[in-house]
Amino acid sequence: MAQGDKLPFSGEVTDKNGTKLPNVHIVDLNSHLATLTNLDGMFLLNVDESDTVRFSFMGFKTELFVVPGSPDNSLMLQTITMTRDTVMLEQAIIYPYPATFQQFKQEFITLNLPDTARKVDLHLENILTFINFDLEDYERGEMKIIGGSYISMLYDKFSHEGKMRRKYQAVVERERLQNIAAEIYSDSFISRATGLTKKEEIDTFREYCSLDTEFVLEATEYELYAAVLDCYDSYKCEDRK
Numbered sequence: 221m222a223q224g225d226k227l228p229f230s231g232e233v234t235d236k237n238g239t240k241l242p243n244v245h246i247v248d249l250n251s252h253l254a255t256l257t258n259l260d261g262m263f264l265l266n267v268d269e270s271d272t273v274r275f276s277f278m279g280f281k282t283e284l285f286v287v288p289g290s291p292d293n294s295l296m297l298q299t300i301t302m303t304r305d306t307v308m309l310e311q312a313i314i315y316p317y318p319a320t321f322q323q324f325k326q327e328f329i330t331l332n333l334p335d336t337a338r339k340v341d342l343h344l345e346n347i348l349t350f351i352n353f354d355l356e357d358y359e360r361g362e363m364k365i366i367g368g369s370y371i372s373m374l375y376d377k378f379s380h381e382g383k384m385r386r387k388y389q390a391v392v393e394r395e396r397l398q399n400i401a402a403e404i405y406s407d408s409f410i411s412r413a414t415g416l417t418k419k420e421e422i423d424t425f426r427e428y429c430s431l432d433t434e435f436v437l438e439a440t441e442y443e444l445y446a447a448v449l450d451c452y453d454s455y456k457c458e459d460r461k
Contacts, residue, residue, distance in 0.1 A: 226266035229287065231298035233261050233275060241302060244277045245449065249415070252453050274415070278442055281305045282412075401436040405444070413448040428455050 240261025247254040250271040275283040280302040429451030
């Protein structure tokens with residue numbers, strides 16, 4: 221084999237029961253070439269001698285394969301067996317469905333769910349609308365505002381103070397969403413996806429791969445994982461320059 225020629229590395233990826241796994245993400249950590257297994261769990265990737273190939277799939281532990289220094293035909297049709305990763309879920313309590321609608325209605329009314337949302341007191345007064353339906357107190361063409369509630373409503377809507385309150389509420393909500401996104405796009409997630417372990421490396425990569433908050437909140441775990449890997453490939457290419 222001429223120097224610099226790539227080696228065809230192929231095979232299939234399965235779990236311990238022999239079930240073939242489609243869409244497994246395969247990356248050569250040396251050349252940063254990547255591919256996915258097809259619907260039958262088969263893959264083909266061109267590699268070099270002594271390269272390290274990473275196999276990753278949601279719900280399974282990451283597997284590494286080191287290409288032999290003196291490869292032969294045994295490099296073809298490798299079977300990579302992946303092990304399921306243990307995920308601890310919170311306890312779930314399952315209740316029987318009520319036999320009648322009245323029972324369901326009563327249990328729904330008395331259901332006490334914890335309020336986990338962050339509460340912000342903006343010191344806004346309740347706006348109460350009073351309508352006087354006694355038409356005998358009105359003269360023709362006369363309009364009355366009772367209790368000043370409409371004035372308060374208009375003040376809160378169009379005054380500088382009312383606008384500042386709404387801006388403050390928007391800032392608080394944006395900060396809440398950013399905190400949730402930061403918990404999802406965490407150091408541990410970046411470490412699992414890229415293999416980076418040092419805090420300064422992870423912070424540098426996060427600054428390079430600054431994902432949009434809305435994308436982080438709406439993306440599936442696989443979409444987020446794929447986006448981070450794409451960023452990491454570009455990040456490594458620029459790092460070598």
